[in-house]
Amino acid sequence: MSKYLSRSVQDYLKAIYSMAQHKAGLIQTTEIADRLTTSPASVTDMIKKLAAKDLVDYTPYKGVKLTKPGLKVATELIRSHRLWEVFLVEKLGYDWGDVHEIAEQLEHVVSDDLTDRLAAFLGHPSYDPHGDPIPDAQGRYRLSNRVLLSQLPRVDGLVKVQGLKTHTQDFTQYLDQLGIVLGTQLDLQGINAFDKSIRAQIAGTDLLIPASIASNLYVSTIQ
Amino acid sequence: MSKYLSRSVQDYLKAIYSMAQHKAGLIQTTEIADRLTTSPASVTDMIKKLAAKDLVDYTPYKGVKLTKPGLKVATELIRSHRLWEVFLVEKLGYDWGDVHEIAEQLEHVVSDDLTDRLAAFLGHPSYDPHGDPIPDAQGRYRLSNRVLLSQLPRVDGLVKVQGLKTHTQDFTQYLDQLGIVLGTQLDLQGINAFDKSIRAQIAGTDLLIPASIASNLYVSTIQ
DNA sequence: ATCAATAATTAGACATGTCTAAATATCTTT
DNA sequence: AAAGATATTTAGACATGTCTAATTATTGAT
Ligand SMILES: [Mn+2]
Ligand SMILES: [Mn+2]
Ligand SMILES: [Mn+2]
Ligand SMILES: [Mn+2]
Numbered sequence: 001m002s003k004y005l006s007r008s009v010q011d012y013l014k015a016i017y018s019m020a021q022h023k024a025g026l027i028q029t030t031e032i033a034d035r036l037t038t039s040p041a042s043v044t045d046m047i048k049k050l051a052a053k054d055l056v057d058y059t060p061y062k063g064v065k066l067t068k069p070g071l072k073v074a075t076e077l078i079r080s081h082r083l084w085e086v087f088l089v090e091k092l093g094y095d096w097g098d099v100h101e102i103a104e105q106l107e108h109v110v111s112d113d114l115t116d117r118l119a120a121f122l123g124h125p126s127y128d129p130h131g132d133p134i135p136d137a138q139g140r141y142r143l144s145n146r147v148l149l150s151q152l153p154r155v156d157g158l159v160k161v162q163g164l165k166t167h168t169q170d171f172t173q174y175l176d177q178l179g180i181v182l183g184t185q186l187d188l189q190g191i192n193a194f195d196k197s198i199r200a201q202i203a204g205t206d207l208l209i210p211a212s213i214a215s216n217l218y219v220s221t222i223q
Numbered sequence: 224m225s226k227y228l229s230r231s232v233q234d235y236l237k238a239i240y241s242m243a244q245h246k247a248g249l250i251q252t253t254e255i256a257d258r259l260t261t262s263p264a265s266v267t268d269m270i271k272k273l274a275a276k277d278l279v280d281y282t283p284y285k286g287v288k289l290t291k292p293g294l295k296v297a298t299e300l301i302r303s304h305r306l307w308e309v310f311l312v313e314k315l316g317y318d319w320g321d322v323h324e325i326a327e328q329l330e331h332v333v334s335d336d337l338t339d340r341l342a343a344f345l346g347h348p349s350y351d352p353h354g355d356p357i358p359d360a361q362g363r364y365r366l367s368n369r370v371l372l373s374q375l376p377r378v379d380g381l382v383k384v385q386g387l388k389t390h391t392q393d394f395t396q397y398l399d400q401l402g403i404v405l406g407t408q409l410d411l412q413g414i415n416a417f418d419k420s421i422r423a424q425i426a427g428t429d430l431l432i433p434a435s436i437a438s439n440l441y442v443s444t445i446q
Numbered sequence: 447a448t449c450a451a452t453a454a455t456t457a458g459a460c461a462t463g464t465c466t467a468a469a470t471a472t473c474t475t476t
Numbered sequence: 477a478a479a480g481a482t483a484t485t486t487a488g489a490c491a492t493g494t495c496t497a498a499t500t501a502t503t504g505a506t
Contacts, residue, residue: 008463029484042464044485049462061471061484092340105332111325117315231493252454265494267455272492284454284501 005053007108010077011036012046013055014107016066017074026063075139080115081107082128087118089129096129096182097172131163131182131218150215155191155198160184163218171216178207186219228276230331233300234259235269236278237330239289240297249286298362303338304330305351310341312352319352319405320395354386354405354441373438378414378421383407386441394439401430409442 005013015035019027029047033040051058055070066074084106088099116137119125126142128134133141146162161184164171175181179202186207189199196211209217228236238258242250252270256263274281278293289297307329311322339360342348349365351357356364369385384407387394398404402425409430412422419434432440 006462030482038463039465040484041466041486045463092337092344094340102332102334102337105334106329109325109328109332111328114315114325117317121315229492253452261493262495263454264456264496268493 010108013070013074014077026065028063075135077107079135082132082134083118085128086122086125097169100167130167146218146220148215149217149219155188157188158222159186159188159219160222162220165216233331236293236297237300249288251286298358300330302358305355305357306341308351309345309348320392323390353390369441369443371438372440372442378411380411381445382409382411382442383445385443388439
């Protein structure tokens with residue numbers, strides 16, 4: 001049983017992991033293909049290789065699920081990715097919208113203790129620049145009690161921006177434009193039934209948050 | 224003309240660059256094969272691809288030489304590699320013998336401005352942990368006037384350790400064992416004609432430096 | 447100048463990861 | 477339950493980078 005995993009293998013595991021966070025049950029071929037912008041045929045090919053390495057459980061025509069070892073690899077990658085993102089923002093001064101692609105590469109650097117040393121250097125941060133939790137060396141992490149702005153039971157009162165569901169530059173630039181960053185406090189005024197857009201105030205200034213944003217923004221209520 | 228260069232292509236360019244530093248004229252197929260631990264046949268294959276991309280000038284049966292664009296790519300890689308080595312030693316606390324392999328991976332991360340930001344974060348260092356010069360953003364660097372200990376005209380008086388010719392762990396561990404680090408001052412006592420080993424003192428303590436070490440250690444004389 | 451040793455190239459193969467097009471399985475609707 | 481729509485897999489191909497074995501070129505010694 002070899003220990004080396006190619007960059008492609010790693011990216012597949014990470015994709016499956018992330019998709020499983022947002023959905024119960026098996027992850028389907030087409031979902032993975034969409035996520036990684038490849039063909040379903042390529043995904044089937046790769047899935048077989050992952051199953052042969054015992055990194056996923058594969059039910060043909062149904063989908064896959066990470067095994068214990070597969071989950072471990074994915075978690076380590078997520079940890080590395082998010083720590084590098086913190087490094088890029090905190091130490092190198094990058095904007096939060098510019099770090100994902102670089103971390104996408106840095107996460108694959110293999111070394112016994114690089115990730116742990118990086119974590120120590122950064123002061124063992126618990127969240128990345130997009131509000132996503134950083135697993136510790138044992139793979140444990142705690143999700144802050146956050147919910148998508150679009151799924152709040154009552155659109156009323158103060159909430160705090162806790163994270164992003166998507167990390168594309170299109171999205172972060174949109175947020176920059178609206179003046180929303182991690183930690184921003186929104187004073188919710190109500191929801192427009194017509195298009196589900198949300199009325200809010202930031203520091204007293206009125207703001208209209210489109211549904212496309214609300215469904216990708218995690219917030220926590222402030223009691 | 225595509226801009227993307229694979230990791231393999233990059234490693235070949237870097238290898239050719241380094242070999243050209245220690246030797247005049249064309250770099251031969253076999254030399255590259257030895258350096259990268261591959262077969263001469265593979266090197267010939269790759270050389271043709273490099274030549275097709277105008278990264279080397281190739282004379283069949285004779286050897287290769289980097290072109291201007293090839294030299295630029297190689298220099299940027301060297302710059303990135305050495306900056307990462309500084310980061311790993313200065314910020315993450317690695318030993319100088321442990322950073323080469325990790326930097327070998329980090330150097331390939333592609334981004335417009337990552338290298339420049341890293342350089343700024345590190346305070347624009349001029350030398351890496353092994354004493355090798357770090358090219359600036361324009362590819363310029365200055366070699367300190369150093370010479371291999373084995374090639375000193377007179378083995379006598381004070382010299383300062385300025386760098387290593389090889390960076391293998393076998394070598395750095397050997398140096399650690401002898402108590403030699405970058406900047407160590409050696410008080411040279413003479414050379415043993417029998418095996419070219421060198422007698423020296425470090426801070427008053429006697430030390431015998433084998434020829435195998437002397438031929439891989441750069442020093443500068445202290446007037 | 448010729449021959450043997452050395453160096454380099456070519457031929458043919460393989461592994462990995464990807465693709466398109468065709469075939470097959472599953473799901474959804476009537 | 478059958479048909480059509482959708483999802484998945486298979487077949488066959490290609491690009492990249494590597495290898496061994498065979499062939500060819502160059503070099504060095506007599
Ligand atoms: Mn990646
Ligand atoms: Mn992130
Ligand atoms: Mn490398
Ligand atoms: Mn170095």
